[in-house]
Every structure is written in C-alpha cells, then in structure tokens.
Amino acid sequence: MASPPPVILWFFQDLRLDDQPAVAAAVASGRPVIAVFVLDRASPGHWAPGGAALWWLHGSLAALAADLAARGARLILRQGPIGRVLAQLAEETGATEIHGGRAVEPWLRQILADLGPALARRGVTLVAHETRLLFPPERLKTQTGGAFSVFTPFARAAFAAGIADHPTAPPAHINASAQDVPSEDLASWRLRPSRPDWAAEMAEIWTPGAAGAMARLERFLASGFSTYDRDRDIPGHASTSMLSPHLHWGEISPRRVWLAAGHAAPKGGKFLQSFLNEMLWREFSAYLLWHHPHLPEEPLRAEFAAMPWRDDAEAEAAWRRGETGIPIVDAGMRQLWRWGWMHNRVRMIAASLLTKHLMLPWRAGEAWFWDTLVDADLAANAASWQWVAGSGADAAPYFRIFNPVLQGRKFDPEGAYIRRFVPELAALPNEFIHAPWEAPHLVLAAAGVALGRTYPRPIVDLALGRARALDAFAALPRRAA
Ligand SMILES: Cc1cc2nc3c(=O)[nH]c(=O)nc-3n(C[C@H](O)[C@H](O)[C@H](O)COP(=O)(O)OP(=O)(O)OC[C@H]3O[C@@H](n4cnc5c(N)ncnc54)[C@H](O)[C@@H]3O)c2cc1C
The missing domain is CATH 1.25.40.80 (Serine Threonine Protein Phosphatase 5, Tetratricopeptide repeat)
Known part of the structure; x- marks a missing residue:
C-alpha cells in the first residue's frame, strides 16, 4: 500500500512543540511529518535577524532539533526565501499540506498571502495557525x-x-516521514561569532530553547x-x-x-x-x-516626519558604546552589549536620551537594538521606539523628557546597576554615582575617577539638550486632534 503524502511542519518564530497549534495539527493529520526551519536572509522588505538574534537562533534550533529527535523526527534546515523554499520542499516531497504559524511582520504576511494561492493551484494547502x-x-x-x-x-x-485554559501538550511521538530529505548543517550557517567571541557572557546568562x-x-x-x-x-x-x-x-x-x-x-x-x-x-x-505595517520605518504621528533629527555620528557611536558620560545610560548600553538584553526601565531612559537630549533619529536606536538584542522583535522594538520618541499612536508625550540622573537616583538608588556595568565608577559614593560631574575633585580622586580620562564627561548638557528638543517639538506642524 502506498504511504499517504506527507505534511510539512514549518517553524518560524514558534520554535517549540508544547502548545503549538501547527505541531498539533500536523501530528493530528495522521500523515508522515517533515519538520523544517527556513533561514531567510533574502526576501524583499525582510528585516533579517541581527547578530545577537542569530546567536540565539543557533541555540534554539539545536534545542528544537533535539526535542524533535526525542520524538522520532528530524529538523530539516534550509536557506533561502521562505516562499520559494517551502514551495520547492512540497514539490520535492509530494507533501499536500503545510502547517505553520501566522505572521504580523509585513514582509512575511506578504509571502504567506502569495504562497497560499500559488500552492493551492498545485494542490497543496497552506494552513497558518496562530502560534505566537x-x-x-x-x-x-x-x-x-x-x-x-x-x-x-x-x-x-x-x-x-x-x-x-486549554493548552495542548507536546506530542509524545511524531510520525516522521521516512523520506531522506536533504538538510543543511546548522554549524555551516555560522550563526555564532567565532573570534572575537562577543557572546561569551550571553552564553552564561541564557539557555535558548x-x-x-x-x-x-x-x-x-x-x-x-x-x-x-x-x-x-x-x-x-x-x-x-x-x-x-x-x-x-x-x-x-x-x-x-x-x-x-x-x-x-x-x-x-x-x-x-x-x-x-x-x-x-x-x-x-x-x-x-x-x-500599521509601516510601523518599523515611519512615524505613526505624521507630523514627526518633519522632526529635524540631528546627524551626529560621534554622539551616536558614544551612545552605542555606552560612553555618553551619563552613568545609567552607559550601564544600560553596556548591559545590552554584554547580555544581548537590557532592563526595560533602562531601555526607556537610553532611548529617551538618544531621541530627545541628543535628538538623534529613533530609527538609529531601533537599528542598533535590532542588531544587539537577543529579543529583537520587529513589533515590540518599533512600537517601543516610537512610544519613547513620542511619534507612536499611544506614545509618551514628547514634552515628557526623562531626566536620566533623576531616573537613575529613583530606580537605582544605591547605584548597584551602575557599579555592575560601569565598574570604573564603582567606588563613587551613592550621592555622586548618577552624576559624577557634580562630585568634588577630592571625591573623584578618592574613587579613582578622572573625568575625560577614566570615564567620559557627559556628551550633552542635559538642560540644553532638553530645551533644544522641546523647541524642535514646538516647531512641528500642529498635531491632528
Ligand atoms: C526602546 C525599547 C525597545 C524595545 N525592544 C524590544 C524588543 O525588540 N523585543 C521585546 O521583546 N521587547 C522590547 N522592548 C520591551 C521591553 O523592554 C522588554 O520586553 C522587556 O524588557 C523584557 O524583559 P522581561 O522579559 O524581563 O519582561 P517582563 O517584565 O518579565 O515582561 C514579561 C513579558 O512581557 C513582554 N513585555 C514586557 N514589556 C513590554 C513592552 N514594553 N513592550 C512589549 N512587550 C513587553 C515581553 O515579552 C516580556 O518578556 C523594548 C522596550 C523599549 C523601551
């Protein structure tokens, strides 16, 4: 008796077996399953994952492959535009159904919208489940x-x-297809850095999977x-x-x-x-x-298109490196680099300094976070940046500008966070750790801090930066009611 045609189980940002509707549907079909992940770096409009995200992805795929193997199935790895790869895999294997997840990312929505009818013409059904x-x-x-x-x-x-309250349990066993479907090798994708290994501390903090x-x-x-x-x-x-x-x-x-x-x-x-x-x-x-599919690229409040963002490569680089001279911001930016993650409160403070005191475009911050966060998420990153910048639908009003020194004193009163990520300030007393430029010379000297040498002076005068941002905001065309 000929075996029934297989189903393809396509994973994207739903790399699990537990409470995963596409997994449940593929298994419930009773047909042999071919599980696949497609690394897409090429589809038009695609925000390809950044460096930290790729580091995470390696671990996550290895874990998923192990979970599948424990249930008798193999994770096939392919590279290329998702639509093309899935269509080809269906043809290659004779699959008549593909189960995967829905997407909110505009580029992937477009791919799935085009792929469904194209596959249907060839007798293949694409079923997109809400997996995320x-x-x-x-x-x-x-x-x-x-x-x-x-x-x-x-x-x-x-x-x-x-x-x-009805999550589905992971399947105990997966009826895997017996076909010998070629797969690429995860190591050959080189998702992790080799030298220098900037991810060493990330590996201590996180266990992807x-x-x-x-x-x-x-x-x-x-x-x-x-x-x-x-x-x-x-x-x-x-x-x-x-x-x-x-x-x-x-x-x-x-x-x-x-x-x-x-x-x-x-x-x-x-x-x-x-x-x-x-x-x-x-x-x-x-x-x-x-x-709002243009959320990652365009301000939701149209008047912000007229914002006279500054172009200051040096200030932007200092912000990225955590060398702004504003301790709470520098601590956050260094945590981001070391952990691939930053505490939410500090994300807001660092983003506010960039878009307000420094008046640099929110898209520059969005791009840096995209490359350095292990949780870089097109929706959350874009919505949060627009929220902080004041251009989002439900945004913090532009005139409410975080004072990073007061924020630091309020939320890191003992300076524990700063001491951890900006060790050159560790010996400063609590009173001055949030604004070392206010410390008397003797206090700085006793703490081994030489401003401009061991730690930068602030790259922006907070009062002047605030006033400049408010002036620019006041000059914007009136907001629509
Ligand atoms: C400028 C900026 C950029 C950001 N970029 C991202 C991003 O790319 N990816 C991302 O996941 N989050 C982003 N956030 C939101 C938030 O900072 C993180 O989700 C949060 O810090 C994650 O830590 P946690 O898991 O300990 O959160 P918890 O406080 O434990 O919250 C639980 C979960 O809720 C969700 N969540 C919490 N806060 C938010 C929020 N403000 N917006 C959306 N989801 C939230 C997260 O999935 C989080 O894991 C950003 C925030 C800012 C201000």
Whole structure:
C-alpha cells in the first residue's frame, strides 16, 4: 500500500512543540511529518535577524532539533526565501499540506498571502495557525468595530475576552516521514561569532530553547513574581521574568506563561495584574504592527516626519558604546552589549536620551537594538521606539523628557546597576554615582575617577539638550486632534 503524502511542519518564530497549534495539527493529520526551519536572509522588505538574534537562533534550533529527535523526527534546515523554499520542499516531497504559524511582520504576511494561492493551484494547502499570540490581531475591536490605537482600552478588551485554559501538550511521538530529505548543517550557517567571541557572557546568562524557557518561567514564578509590581522598575534587582527572547522565538507559548502566572497567584494580586499587563504590551505591539505595517520605518504621528533629527555620528557611536558620560545610560548600553538584553526601565531612559537630549533619529536606536538584542522583535522594538520618541499612536508625550540622573537616583538608588556595568565608577559614593560631574575633585580622586580620562564627561548638557528638543517639538506642524 502506498504511504499517504506527507505534511510539512514549518517553524518560524514558534520554535517549540508544547502548545503549538501547527505541531498539533500536523501530528493530528495522521500523515508522515517533515519538520523544517527556513533561514531567510533574502526576501524583499525582510528585516533579517541581527547578530545577537542569530546567536540565539543557533541555540534554539539545536534545542528544537533535539526535542524533535526525542520524538522520532528530524529538523530539516534550509536557506533561502521562505516562499520559494517551502514551495520547492512540497514539490520535492509530494507533501499536500503545510502547517505553520501566522505572521504580523509585513514582509512575511506578504509571502504567506502569495504562497497560499500559488500552492493551492498545485494542490497543496497552506494552513497558518496562530502560534505566537494570545489574540489574533483581527480579534479585538473597539465598540465601533475599529482598531485600538491606545493601550488601556485594548488591555481592557483583552482581559474581558479572557484566555481559554486549554493548552495542548507536546506530542509524545511524531510520525516522521521516512523520506531522506536533504538538510543543511546548522554549524555551516555560522550563526555564532567565532573570534572575537562577543557572546561569551550571553552564553552564561541564557539557555535558548524550550527547556531553558520553562526553567526561566519557573524561576521567575518562584521568586521575583510576588514583588513584580513593586520591583519591576529596579534594574539592579533580578525582578522581571527575562522571558522576552524565549517569547520572541516562540520557545514558550504566551498562553503557557499567562496561565502559569494565574495558577501561581490563585488569589490574584497587583503583581499578577501588573505582569499580565506587560504580556499585553507584547500583544499590543504585534497588533499595532498588524494594523500599521509601516510601523518599523515611519512615524505613526505624521507630523514627526518633519522632526529635524540631528546627524551626529560621534554622539551616536558614544551612545552605542555606552560612553555618553551619563552613568545609567552607559550601564544600560553596556548591559545590552554584554547580555544581548537590557532592563526595560533602562531601555526607556537610553532611548529617551538618544531621541530627545541628543535628538538623534529613533530609527538609529531601533537599528542598533535590532542588531544587539537577543529579543529583537520587529513589533515590540518599533512600537517601543516610537512610544519613547513620542511619534507612536499611544506614545509618551514628547514634552515628557526623562531626566536620566533623576531616573537613575529613583530606580537605582544605591547605584548597584551602575557599579555592575560601569565598574570604573564603582567606588563613587551613592550621592555622586548618577552624576559624577557634580562630585568634588577630592571625591573623584578618592574613587579613582578622572573625568575625560577614566570615564567620559557627559556628551550633552542635559538642560540644553532638553530645551533644544522641546523647541524642535514646538516647531512641528500642529498635531491632528
Ligand atoms: C526602546 C525599547 C525597545 C524595545 N525592544 C524590544 C524588543 O525588540 N523585543 C521585546 O521583546 N521587547 C522590547 N522592548 C520591551 C521591553 O523592554 C522588554 O520586553 C522587556 O524588557 C523584557 O524583559 P522581561 O522579559 O524581563 O519582561 P517582563 O517584565 O518579565 O515582561 C514579561 C513579558 O512581557 C513582554 N513585555 C514586557 N514589556 C513590554 C513592552 N514594553 N513592550 C512589549 N512587550 C513587553 C515581553 O515579552 C516580556 O518578556 C523594548 C522596550 C523599549 C523601551
């Protein structure tokens, strides 16, 4: 008897077997499964993953391949434009169905929109499941049936809709296709740096893959979580979940995280609400990208197109290197380089310095974060940068400019975070660690700090930078109501 045609199980940013609807559907089809990941560096309009993201991807693919192997299946690796590779693989293997995830990224949406009908003409069905979000982007609507542009009512609608408590367990066994489908070799993709190995510390902090994600979730729920609402803004405490790269790559389903948080706090509480709210910021970012496909490239508030952003390569490089002379910003930018991750509060402070005091374009910051974050996410990164810059739909008002010194004193009062990432300031007393230029000479000397030599003087006068930004903002064409 001829064996039934296989189904293709295509992975993208949903690199897990647990609570993964495409996996469940492929297995439920009862047909032999061919699992594939396609590395796409070439499709038009594609934001190809940056260096830190590729480092993560290597670990994540290795973990997924091991999880598949434990269930009797192999992960096929191919490179090229996703649409073309999938169509070719279907032809090569005689598959008549492809199960994968939906996308919010405009370039991938376009590929899937074109691919579906093209495959259908050849008798192949493409089924795109919601593998990455709690709420498909079309689901939540305003009372008049429109799209939300403000977070609070979006979150209210999400809480009202609720999350169904029926995650699917990972399959115990996968009926893998017996075909000998050629695969590329992960090592040959060279996703990890060789020399210099800038990822050494990242390897100590992170464990990419589904098991690493679950361990991170359990650790967070056992500590951190119950004080999350109080401590989530303190960068010197390990008080947030650090799940963002795992969620970005889909190594854990947002539903698992949401439900596990609820089960760990059966009586509810402010900490639970606060955490779920942040999970909804992730949803809202994806929702914004879905409804505004130009989000990564163009300001949502059209008047910001006239913003006279400065062009100052030297200041931009100092910001990237964490040498602005503003300690909390430098600590954040160095954490980013070393860990591929930065605490959310400091992301906001660093982004505010770039776009306001320095008046450099938010797209420059967006691009640097894209290359250096292990959680670099087209939706969350673009939405957050626009939020900080003031050009987003639901943005912090432009005139509300973070003072990085006051922010540092408030959220890192003992300077623990600064001391960790800017060791040349470690011996300064708390009083001066956020603004070393205010310290008397004797204090600096006693701490071994020589401004301009061991640590930079501030590259911008905070008061003047603030005034310049406010003037530029005031001169913008009037906002539409
Ligand atoms: C300028 C800037 C750029 C950013 N770029 C990214 C990015 O590329 N990728 C990314 O995942 N997050 C981004 N964020 C959002 C946020 O900083 C990170 O999601 C958060 O720091 C991750 O840490 P955590 O996992 O410990 O978060 P937790 O506080 O534990 O929150 C739980 C989860 O909720 C989601 N989340 C939390 N805050 C936000 C937020 N403000 N926006 C969207 N989702 C959120 C994340 O998936 C996170 O893992 C950015 C923020 C700023 C200000």
